[in-house]
Amino acid sequence: MRLVFAGTPEAAVPTLRALAPLHDIVAVVTRPDAPLGRRRVLTPSPVAQAAGELGIPVIKAARLDAEATETITALQPELGVIVAFGGLVREPLLSAPDHGWINLHFSLLPRWRGAAPVQRALMAGDDEIGVSVFRLVPELDAGDVYGMRPVELPADATAATALDILAADGAELTVDVVAAIAAGTAESAPQAGEPTFAPKLVLSDGLLDWTRPLDEVYARFRGITPEPGAHTEVAGARLKVLEAAPAPDAASLEPGRILGEKRRILIGTATAPLAVTRVQPAGKGAMPAADWWRGQRDETLRAGA
Template identity: 75%
Template sequence: MRLVFAGTPAAAVPTLRRLATEHDVVGVVTRPDAPLGRKRVLTPSPVAQAAVELGIPVIAAARLDAEATERILALEPELGVIVAYGGLVREPLLSGPREGWINLHFSILPAWRGAAPVQRALIAGDPVLGASVFRLVAELDAGDVFATREIALPESSTADVALATLADDGAALTADVVAAIADGSARAVPQTGEPSFAPKLTLEDGALDWSAPVEVVFARFRGVTPEPGAHTTVGGQRVKILEAAPAADTAQLAPGEISATKTAVLIGTASAPLAVTRVQPAGKGAMNAADWWRGQRDAEGMRAGS
């Protein structure tokens, strides 16, 4: 088929690469270059970089306005495919391609409609994650579903690991749907059940609540790692928690109470402690958590969350 592809982050790249091997991708729509790193160097999106490698023309657009719409429709696509582009597709672009648009979304719809489905699912403690390919409509992530795929992840998987797995599985799922649309066998069914929503995460979403049970604390750690990052305060200073897991065979600590071993810092929750092995104090680089704790002055009596 003659396709136009819209996407921005690394999670969209596997689908672009897969479709480019099987169809005629005539254009790629992505967000404009963004400043990255401490020096704020303008950098093309991962999708833009992949498109250049593949020799596909790029349309950089912060939003799909009249100008972007005209450029996209001039390519005369038969189908639009969108994966985490970061903007809304409205009329007349929505119905411009003969077959409309399909969207790869990283949840089992109607669960977790919105910008951060993987992160919100992990925070909620969902045992199974998944991906859906659905027909794009004006309402957010509400269109009929062509196909879904579930995956069970290791209990230690953080959001970046989960998203990378779903990105690869989702690429194959999307390719199957596009092939079915091409040969006329594709069938989509309405979503059923009560939807839940996954708004974009903020820095505040990364704050760990030590008064909750350890499984709840760890679920939030998984969902906000690496971005926006799990964090707490110790001695009035913010500390980012980079690596952690529920502690095994250790004495219970009061919520927020801190105890150190040779290899980890244990922080108490409402149940078992969380074992923190790597941290990044404010204004410093990443370091071993036990080394960080040994370097604290007046550590006695310090608590997490204060």
């Protein structure tokens, strides 16, 4: 099929690479170069870099406006495939391809429609997570579903790890759906169930509340790692929590109380402590949590205060 592919982050790259040898991808649409790193160097998106390696023409657009619509429509694609592009597809572009657009979404729809489905699922402690391929419609993530696949995640998976796993499984599912559409055998069904929504995360979502039970604190840590990043406040300064795991066998501590050990620090929650092994104090680089704690002179310091 003649495809146009729209995507931006690393999570979209496996689908692009999986489709490229099977179909004629006439263009890749991605967000413009963005400043990265301390020197703010303008850098192409991961999808743009992959398209360059694959020899596919790239259209860089901050939004799919009239100019982008005209450019894409002129290519006469049979199908549009979108994976985490970062912008909305509206009419008349929505109807430009012969078969419309399909979207790979990293949740089991209609749960977690929106910008941060993986993060919100982990934060909520969902027992089941997965990927969906659905037909794009004007309403947010509401189109009929061509296929869904539950995906098993490791118990310690952060949002970054989960996205890597879901991106690989989602690429396989998208290839199958595109093949069915090409063969004329694809079937779709309306989404079933009550929708929940996954708004984009902000910095305040990364604040850990030590008065909550351990399972809730750890679920939030997993969902907000690496972005926007888990943090707490100690003696009026922000402390980023980079690596952590439950410590259900450790003695209970008051919520927020910090206890230093040889290779980790324990921070109390409403139930069992969280073991923190790597942190980043304000204005400093990442370091082992035990090293940070040995540099503190006040052993009565508490997280969240």
